[in-house]
Amino acid sequence: MKNNHNLNYDFSVDKKNNVITIKREFAASQQLVWDAFTKREILDQWWAPKPWQAKTKSMDLKIGGHWLYAMVGPNGEEHWSRTSYIEVQPPKRFAGDDAFTDSEGNINKDMPQSKWDVLFTGHGEHTLVEFYISYANTKQLEDTIEMGFKEGITMTMDALDELLPTLKNKSVSSY
Numbered sequence: 001m002k003n004n005h006n007l008n009y010d011f012s013v014d015k016k017n018n019v020i021t022i023k024r025e026f027a028a029s030q031q032l033v034w035d036a037f038t039k040r041e042i043l044d045q046w047w048a049p050k051p052w053q054a055k056t057k058s059m060d061l062k063i064g065g066h067w068l069y070a071m072v073g074p075n076g077e078e079h080w081s082r083t084s085y086i087e088v089q090p091p092k093r094f095a096g097d098d099a100f101t102d103s104e105g106n107i108n109k110d111m112p113q114s115k116w117d118v119l120f121t122g123h124g125e126h127t128l129v130e131f132y133i134s135y136a137n138t139k140q141l142e143d144t145i146e147m148g149f150k151e152g153i154t155m156t157m158d159a160l161d162e163l164l165p166t167l168k169n170k171s172v173s174s175y
Contacts, residue, residue, distance in 0.1 A: 008128065009157070011150055018141045020149070022131040024157050028164040030122025033129060034091035036160055036167065037118065040067070046163045048072075049155035057103070063088055066096075068105045078103070083116065093119045098133075112140035112147075 008025040026033050036042045040056040047054040051074045059067045065085050070078040080101045087095040095118070100111035107113070117132040135141040 007126070007161070009154075011154070013141070013145065015138055015141065018135040018138055020131070020133040020141070020144070022133070022153065022157075023128060024131075025126055025128050026161060026164055027126055028168060029125060030120050030127045031091050032164065032167060033122075033127040034120050036164065037120075037129075038090070038094070042163075042167065043067075043069075046159040047156060048159070049152040050159060061085060061088055061094070066105065068101070070103070080105075082107070086115075087117075091120055093117070112144045114140070114144070 007027060008023060010021070010023040012021045013019075014021065028036075036046070038061050040059040043059075044054045044056050047069070048071050053072050055070045055072050055078075057068045057070070059065075059069075061067070063085055065088075067083045067085075068080070069082075070080045072078050080103050081098065082101045082105045083096040083098045085094060085096045087093065096116055097113065098116050099107045099113040101107050112135060115134045117134075119130040119132075121128045121130070135144070
């Protein structure tokens with residue numbers, strides 16, 4: 001599958017192993033794409049399907065650290081999530097446990113939980129980002145898909161694609 005900008009995009013579901021795999025190419029350097037995924041000031045600009053917006057409450061990108069954020073809807077509704085980092089290798093990879101939470105980061109055990117492993121591979125002015133999202137069981141995987149995950153993450157990746165040219169013109173270190 002290709003998006004409108006002729007960059008690689010692939011989304012696949014492996015129900016046998018309870019894994020969603022996403023491969024998405026961006027027209028930007030590896031460092032810039034890494035920064036877009038790991039700096040809260042940039043993440044809040046794109047990490048949500050429009051018209052939703054991300055709002056970071058806290059972020060500590062290190063092993064044992066976490067990112068606590070809300071997806072805020074157009075009517076002010078909030079859906080909180082937390083990623084607890086278990087591996088961080090700048091600018092190549094991070095992995096973490098992801099869960100729906102309340103605003104204080106307490107996990108909602110009734111909602112799907114997953115482990116995200118995200119890899120960044122630079123090829124000059126293009127970067128391939130690979131997501132391997134694994135679930136404890138097929139029900140959690142299917143619940144995630146039923147919530148519109150594929151559509152939402154596709155819109156979110158498109159939002160980053162739109163933002164990257166503006167970031168290239170700024171000093172990312174200013175974030």
